Amino acid sequence: MNQPKPPLLLLVHRIPYPPNKGDKIRSFHLLKALSERYQVHLGCFYDDDFDRQYISRLQQWCETVCCLKLSKWRAMLSGLSGFISAKAITLPYYYQRQMAAWVSQTQARYGIQKVLVYSSSMAQYADGANFAQLTRVIDFVDIDSDKWRQYAAKSAGVKKWFYQREARLLQQYELAICQRFDRSLFVSEDEASAFRHLLAPDLQSKVLSLLNGVDTDYFSPDAPITCAENSLPANFIVFTGAMDYWANVDAVCWFCQHVWPVLRRHQPQLQFWIVGGNPTADVQALSRQSGVVVTGRVADVRPYLAAARFAVAPMLIARGIQNKVLEAMAMNKAVVCSPMAMEGINAPLNANALVADGVEQFSKACLQLLAAQPAPANRQWILEHFTWPRTLAALPHLIEAEYPL
Template structure:
């Protein structure tokens, strides 16, 4: 007779399925791994109507599911209340009374003892004395407050003031959550170390890294996938194209790198592959040779046929899934130092870190002039970044064995 599994409350700011963008890839794999040991009760938001169709699929991993549609205009208005309460706007943006009510009922009805919160914005649902007896673990993923700080550094005027305010208040909240929760997880050793510098030494042993991984069977050069009609010579960038860091990266690339490459290699194309391209990204398609795909069913064909992948991130935290996926398909990559942070692959002809315009142009030209005869990127991923390897310690944190 099989024993009943303990119940786990999982709170995520975006539905963790399908795993088709950075945060959803991580939250899905955490959910999938924990479902082997726990009955998962999932509360989450849906910010893309396209994802509504996947709610029934979650029953493969979850005992119960409670989804709330995130109306962005309503959320933005709610976020402004942060100015009245002197809170980071991120918190009221992601607050919904119905979800708070569901959390309270679920904790009582399901005798919840274990909670995993994904991202700082969801901690508020269990960040009260009512829940202090539970084992509460937060996966910050990366330091959100530092992203706002980076945004501030790249902005001026009222935007700069607004972003600086959000960075300051969100960092205060992140610190408070770390004090109250049993364990705080981050996506890389670098990110965990950076966060330890922001909190008192007494909290350092509550801060841990759980690295991102990649599905090496799915992202494999030998995997079979549907053929796509593609240019014969192109380089590729993949990612959610409404995400500011990705928008910033491709705009910088098209302005500073692409004209030199296109002039030198007239047949070359640059493919920007990912859903919900912003107006700035769509405008890039006016440049000769730039193709903006929009949402695609499968990004693997686009990576597989590319000469190499680029990740010229100027704003970044944590580990870039786009780099892991390209490397898992044994594709050469040209990255900024920020994009390679946390992956730390040894520098090689197939894994080039290039910062600054001239360096990045030269790295691309090198790969275009001499196609690689041998690439070790996939082996590095297999040795270091399968989900089975990276999630080994996760159950210990959730059970409380490694927590304070």
């Protein structure tokens, strides 16, 4: 007779379905893996009305679901209360009393003893004295506070001051949560190592890495795919990602300003396709440049990856692992990445996986791929290191605290 699955509380800052952007890809696969071993009680938010249609889909992996609307304007006003309480803005931005009540009631009703929190912003819901006796694991994914520090480095004036404040206060909170929780997970060993260096020696053993993965059956050059576009050009390169995310916006703007003119001088017919939802005004403006195409939201990024000459990831602001790079490599596409974009993936550098730093190197690497037709060999690295069954194999042991501290 099968034993009933024990209950587990999973708290995620953004609805983990559909898995169509960075954080949602990881949180969805965590949810899917956890549902095989636990009765999952999921608390999350949705901040895009497009995602509301998917709330009911979560029932197939969850025992109960609380998915609340996160109005960005209301959350922003709430976030500003952080100035009064001397908190990082991130915390009140993601705080709702309804979610806090649901968490407490669900924990008590189902006798939940294990909690997995996804991202520092959701730790506040499991950080009270009534949760102290539970097994609590946080998946920081990456060091959020360092992203704010990077934003500050690229800003001036009031923005710089604001980002510096957020970086300082959020780092204090990250360190406090690591001390109080049983385990702290990060998306790569590079990220975990960087966080350990912020901690006292007696806390460093709490920090472990849990790699991202990629669905290699879905992202496969052999998978049957169709494209909503009537036809794609024969000669284009591609960038994929959520185009309202500052790091992605910064990357494509830098690329179009500095690298794209060089490539067009050598190949006037070449096009650059920016593929991803919710493009900001700055991204939409890039389509005024000759050869640049901004698609907006697409149903499936795979046709664009499959048809492109190669993919670029010129990230100048980044932490953790870039899913866009994993997906392109799984499709067996050549890639040109900044050092930040390749961090954590650490693929062997070759004619199909180029890392370039700065305008001159990045332009040269792109021209190198445009001048040759190398036989891509990137998929094998992904199959050997970044399939979800492989990367999440340790998850049950981390939740059960089976690793010695």
